Amino acid sequence: MNQIIGVTELQRRFRSVFDQVVKERTSYILTRGSRPEAALIPYEDYVRIQSMSEDDVLERFDRLMEKMRLVNAGRSEEEVQADVEAAIREVREEKRKYQAKSG
Numbered sequence: 173m174n175q176i177i178g179v180t181e182l183q184r185r186f187r188s189v190f191d192q193v194v195k196e197r198t199s200y201i202l203t204r205g206s207r208p209e210a211a212l213i214p215y216e217d218y219v220r221i222q223s224m225s226e227d228d229v230l231e232r233f234d235r236l237m238e239k240m241r242l243v244n245a246g247r248s249e250e251e252v253q254a255d256v257e258a259a260i261r262e263v264r265e266e267k268r269k270y271q272a273k274s275g
Contacts, residue, residue: 176201176208176270206271 175192177200182189192198193212202210213221244252 174199174201176203176267178203179209182212 175198177185177189179202182200182202189200189212193200193214197214197217199214199217200212201208202212
C-alpha cells in the first residue's frame with residue numbers, strides 16, 4: 173500500500189520511513205506542497221519495474237481490463253460510474269485528512 177508524505181515530514185522521519193520501505197515493503201509517494209513529485213519504493217520493486225517491457229505493461233493492463241469487465245458484468249454503466257465517483261470521493265477525503273494531519 174502506498175503512503176503519502178511531504179518532503180519536510182520525510183526529512184523529519186527519514187529513518188523510520190526508510191525502515192518501513194525496506195522491512196515492510198511500504199511504498200511512499202513524496203509530495204512538495206500537495207503535488208506528487210517522486211516515489212520511494214523497495215529496491216526489488218524498482219528492479220521489477222525496470223525489467224518490464226512495454227508489452228509486459230500492456231499485457232497486464234489488458235488482464236486488468238478483462239478482470240474489471242468480468243467483475244462488472246451484469247451491472248449498468250450508471251452503476252459502474254456511481255462506484256467510480258464514490259471511490260474518487262473517498263480517495264479525495266483521505267487525501268484531505270492526510271493533508272490536514274501533516275499540515
